[in-house]
Amino acid sequence: MSIDSTQPTTPVSGIPSSTEMRARTATQENTPASGPSADESKTAVTLSALTRQIQTDDSGDVNHARVAEIRAALAAGELPLEPEKIAQALVQDMFQFH
Template sequence: MSIESTKATAAINTIAATQDMRTRSQTQNNEPSSAGRAKADKTEVTLSALTKQIQTNDSRDVNYARVAEIRAALAAGEMPIEPEKIAQSLVQELFQF
């Protein structure tokens, strides 16, 4: 398969020469300021009670007792660290669909 160019491309500097991007057009100067637009585009968002509860409830995020047990076992040398198994589990988790 080959790709053939059928249309000549223009250099960037020839395109930029037709428009001066550093100056504003007349319509841009007459637009209201961004502060004025922000007041006109005000949007209100209301969260449901369940959403508010989920945002504040972190009890199920981390099992702090289990984390403390694992830290203590690691510090005491009772739990061996097996990098190969950890890496394999991470890769499996990554490619699970």
């Protein structure tokens, strides 16, 4: 199989400009979805036994009260985030498992 390089090339047409893309996106965001609503959907979801066990797990691995405190502090701006420390901890954690 060979490529015929003697034929002239033609520019790609039909690719919208960034302005057209922004306008199209804005229009799509303001247009309600035409698919079925949640009430009309007939999709059935079945959870595995493990998923059901995880959802009902009360072993205490997660301190839900502490999680709520941290979320409230973050929302109130009382808990400073230090991206450098977070990144360092993630990298250290990653290298501990390899």
